[in-house]
Structure formats: structure tokens, C-alpha cells
Amino acid sequence: MAVKKIGQQxxxxxxxxxxISAYSIVGPKEGQGPLNIWFDExxxxxxxxxxxxxxxxxxxxxNTIISAMKKCKKTPKDIDxxxxxxxxxxxxxxxxxxxxxxxxxxxxxxxxxxxxxxISLASVLIDGGFADHVIAATSSHFSTAERQFRFPxxxxxxxxxxxxxxxxxxxxxxxSSEGSGPMVTHIxxxxxxxxxxxxVNNMGAAxxxxxxxxxxxxxxxxxxxxxxxxMILTGDLGEVGKxxxxxxxxxxxxxxxxxxNDCGLMIFDNSxxxxxSGGSGCGCSAAVFCGYIYKQLQSKxxxxxxxxxxxxxxxxxxxxxxxxxxxxxxxxxxxxx
Amino acid sequence: MNMKxxxxxxxxxxxxxxxxxxxNYLANSIKAFVTGGLVCVFGFAIQKLIISRGIDKETxxxxxxxxxxxxxQLLTGFGVYDKLAKYAGAGLxxxxxxxxxxxxxxxxxYKREGIVLGVGAxxxxxxGPVLVCGYSAAVVIGIIYTLIY
Amino acid sequence: xxxxYVFITGGIxxxxxxxxxxxxxxxPAHVLVLFxxxxxxxxxxxxxxxxxxxxxxxxxxxxxxxxYSLAKGAMEAVQKEGLLGGIKGGVEATAAxxxxxxxxxxxxxxxxxxxxxx
Numbered sequence: 001m002a003v004k005k006i007g008q009q010x011x012x013x014x015x016x017x018x019x020i021s022a023y024s025i026v027g028p029k030e031g032q033g034p035l036n037i038w039f040d041e042x043x044x045x046x047x048x049x050x051x052x053x054x055x056x057x058x059x060x061x062x063n064t065i066i067s068a069m070k071k072c073k074k075t076p077k078d079i080d081x082x083x084x085x086x087x088x089x090x091x092x093x094x095x096x097x098x099x100x101x102x103x104x105x106x107x108x109x110x111x112x113x114x115x116x117x118x119i120s121l122a123s124v125l126i127d128g129g130f131a132d133h134v135i136a137a138t139s140s141h142f143s144t145a146e147r148q149f150r151f152p153x154x155x156x157x158x159x160x161x162x163x164x165x166x167x168x169x170x171x172x173x174x175x176s177s178e179g180s181g182p183m184v185t186h187i188x189x190x191x192x193x194x195x196x197x198x199x200v201n202n203m204g205a206a207x208x209x210x211x212x213x214x215x216x217x218x219x220x221x222x223x224x225x226x227x228x229x230x231m232i233l234t235g236d237l238g239e240v241g242k243x244x245x246x247x248x249x250x251x252x253x254x255x256x257x258x259x260x261n262d263c264g265l266m267i268f269d270n271s272x273x274x275x276x277s278g279g280s281g282c283g284c285s286a287a288v289f290c291g292y293i294y295k296q297l298q299s300k301x302x303x304x305x306x307x308x309x310x311x312x313x314x315x316x317x318x319x320x321x322x323x324x325x326x327x328x329x330x331x332x333x334x335x336x337x
Numbered sequence: 338m339n340m341k342x343x344x345x346x347x348x349x350x351x352x353x354x355x356x357x358x359x360x361n362y363l364a365n366s367i368k369a370f371v372t373g374g375l376v377c378v379f380g381f382a383i384q385k386l387i388i389s390r391g392i393d394k395e396t397x398x399x400x401x402x403x404x405x406x407x408x409x410q411l412l413t414g415f416g417v418y419d420k421l422a423k424y425a426g427a428g429l430x431x432x433x434x435x436x437x438x439x440x441x442x443x444x445x446x447y448k449r450e451g452i453v454l455g456v457g458a459x460x461x462x463x464x465g466p467v468l469v470c471g472y473s474a475a476v477v478i479g480i481i482y483t484l485i486y
Numbered sequence: 487x488x489x490x491y492v493f494i495t496g497g498i499x500x501x502x503x504x505x506x507x508x509x510x511x512x513x514p515a516h517v518l519v520l521f522x523x524x525x526x527x528x529x530x531x532x533x534x535x536x537x538x539x540x541x542x543x544x545x546x547x548x549x550x551x552x553x554y555s556l557a558k559g560a561m562e563a564v565q566k567e568g569l570l571g572g573i574k575g576g577v578e579a580t581a582a583x584x585x586x587x588x589x590x591x592x593x594x595x596x597x598x599x600x601x602x603x604x
Binding site for chain 2: 488489492493494495496497498499500501502503504505506507508509514515517518519521522523526527529530541542543544546547548549551552553556557559560561563564565568569571572573575576577580582583584586587588590591592594595596597598599600601603
């Protein structure tokens, strides 16, 4: 009997894991954004003294995890599992980070939804009694994502207004069976939803239906109203995706406008920073959550948060083969009560 | 089921198209017109200068192309060309300078992957299709022309 | 006056490219390929020569001009050497530009590294 499962896709934890530590590092551009004072560290140079952007991303992630462990006085030996991923082929940054840290590791790929995917599975491990301390961490880097998914950095081209800007940043969260901190009380695992969008420069529109689906399912599974939450946050939908989510949920009878925001819109000032529709990437929701939101929860300025990281499950090959872009969104509830 | 899904997707795509911000066609076109025009005028001025030194028109044209290619690639190396092209759009993509940029940009990017399979192979990742299609078109035209001629 | 014709011809070709990129989902790479092939085909049909005579550099510097040189080279070589000329003429006529782009591009790529964007 799945006693902890409620409704269609939601798990309600009986021994909710506590988020005992969080750390975030972002790149220079993100450090100039509206949330700059909340990030734990802002890089001066996004090469991190490494020889390639991929190595730089790995180092950023490694430093984020090490600092998160330091903050709660843990060493790699205290950690049972590390869960996480990034946007690169074969999870290059995360796998190499796991090699250096030597912590048992599950590599996850959920595109930009990887942060809540990791948090979900970490919470399951802890609630199930399989682990005491689990790290959930993700990263993304503008320059590595750009060359894997789009064009070379020095290539002359123009971005359409619906395009998004990959966040250079990483976030690490340590979940624990004991200690104090905001608790993960529920998770809602998303389904892959595809409404036939194939424009790689409009990812927000491709992912929004998945986000709306997960949020609606979560609300009906838990029987909660949107205003139960101080904030409902999607990962990286940008201007276009935000509008679609609001419209779609309105159509399903949920008015979330008052509490809703998108991490991709919070991290940059689109009008000043020339980021078009907003930020994106695994690091977007990870850095915004571990930097800004976690501190709001700690100081009890907010009590209940629904974090819904959103991912576009495309690849360069699927795009070239003319496939549409499937979206996914996983939700996790953080509560201080 | 599939039919219904298709219709829903079509409806959604139309809705997304309606709410998505559009590029500013007029402003982009004016920028492209002026920059593209200026690049050509610049090339023309150099060509005239070379011709005035007593070099025939065809050779002068080739020299101009080589100069523009090198200039564009140097600007790409210094990290300037993409910033200019972001503003000028097709004004700097469509002239031969844009082709030169698309040769060097991916090559630079793959330096860490080695000088053979990195730089050497990626040099053609964007320019390759242009050469392949251009050469094919030329050879097909050549063959057809032989048959007619 | 000549300069004005160059300016207008070059400008118009670029605007066509801009509209293609803005209105369709074509990437710069697609536009470049399309322009080279169109330039070659138009030249083959005898339609591009008048544009070159009017716009001079304005028609030869944009990418359709590359297609023009390819097709013109092929056609001229046919007159001298027949079928063999048709096969090698286009490549021969454009060899200097392509070689410059490849060799100089290789050198630049070995010297410079891409920079982070903000």
C-alpha cells in the first residue's frame, strides 16, 4: 500500500525532510540582477580560473556543494547520497563534481526541472528511511549551454524577443532527517506534456502546459487553494510562459495570479539586462531558491512555498529531426510550519 | 485521439503565436539595410582604390573579398563581431563578412577539443553547408550549361 | 551616384535576409545557404548579371554574390573546357576567397578564445 501517496501524482511525507543548508553561486551578469544581495556568492569571472567553460561550471557546482556542507558543518562522509544534474551531455559538470567529492551519486536529467526532481527523490530517500543526509544540487552555465544547444559565442546572430538567457549559476540544498530548517512536506511529480511547440526560441511556451498541469494536479491532489501558498514559483518560463500558465490555470478554475512568479523573471531585469523573455537553465530555479527563497523561509517571511522547476526535454538531435519540444514540471512544497 | 491532439496542438500554437512578442520588423530592417549597404559601399570604395592603382576589376573584386573576410575574422577574434551583428542583424550576416564570421566562430569555440577534431572540424560546422550547397549548385549549373551550350 | 546604387542594392539584399530571419524560423546558417544557392540559380538563369551591373559591390559582397561567382565561374569555364570546366569552374573562381576564409579563420581560431557574454 502506498500510504504516503495522495491523489494522482502527489506524495505527502510522514517524516518530512528538513532543508538544513543551502548555498548558491551565480555568474557576474546574474550578480547584477535584482536578486544580487541574496546570492551567497557572485563570481567575478565565469571562467573560475579554469581552462574551459565546462570545467568552470563543474568548479562552480563543486564550490557550491562544499560551501553548503560547510554551512551545516558536514563533510562528504556524512552525506549518504548526492542527487543532481546539469544541461550538458552525460551530465559532465555534475558527474565530474561527484568524482571529486566522492559521495554516492545518482545523476539525474530533467533539463531545467532537475532541481525539483533532485529534491523530490532526495526527500523520498530520507522519508523512506534510506538516508539521513542527501544533497540536491544543479548547475547551468550560459557559455556551455549556448554552445551545446545554440550557436558559438562569437557567432553573429540575433535572438528573437521570446528567447531566454541561460543562467550561469548553481544551487545546492542539503536535506536531512534531523535538524532544523524548512521542511519538504509534499512533492508532485509531473508528467511529460507536449503541445506541439517546436520553436527552440520559445521554450517558455513549450514548458508552460507542463507547469500548469503539475500545479493544477498538485492543488487538486492536496485539496489546497492557491492562496494557501505565499508563493507559487515556476522555474524558467519567462514572460511568455508566465502568461500561458496564468491563462491555462484560470481555464481550470485556479486563480494563482496573486501568489505566482517565475524564477526566470526574478533573476534578471529583462528591460535593463537585455535578457529578452527571462532567465532559464537548471541553475535558474536552483540559485533563486537556494539564494533568495531559502533565506525568506528561514526568516519566516514566507511560510509555504510551491516550487515548480520546469524543463524542456529537447535535444539538438530531436530539434534537427523536426520533433516538438516536450515539457516537464516537478513540484515540491517547502513549509516552515 | 491523434486527430484531436493535432487540433489542440494547432490551437495552442496559434494562441502562443498571438501572445508572443514579435520582432520589430521595421527597425530591424532599417538597421539591416543601412549596415548591409555600408559594408558594400566600404568594399566598393576599396575596390575603386585598388583599380586606380592599375589592377583589373576582377582581381580587385577578389582582393576586396579577401580583405573583408580577414577583417571580419579579426573582429570576431576580438569578440566584437557578434556584438555588431546583434545590432545589425542580416546587415552583417548576409554580406561575405557574415560567412567569414560563421567560419571562425565555431572553430574558436572548439579550441579545447584540439586543433584537429576541434578547431579543424568545427571550422566547417556552419560554413560547410554553405560550401556544400554552393559548390553543388555551381557544378549542376555547369553540367546543364554544357548540355545547352 | 555609383556609391548610392551600391548602397541600395546591398541594403535591399540584407533586408530580404532580415525579413526571412524575423518572419520564419530560419537560422543565419539557413539564410546563408539559401542566398548562395539562389544567387547561383539566378545567375544561371541570367537574372543576376543585370543586378551586378547595376549595384556592383552591392550585389557581389552579399552572399548571393558568392553564388554569382560560383555560377559565373562554372559557365565561363564551360566555354573554354566543356564539361570539365563546368565541374571545376565554380570552385576555381571562388577559391581565393574560400581559402582565405579557411586559412585565416584557422589562424584566428588558434590565437583567440571566445569571451563570456553579458
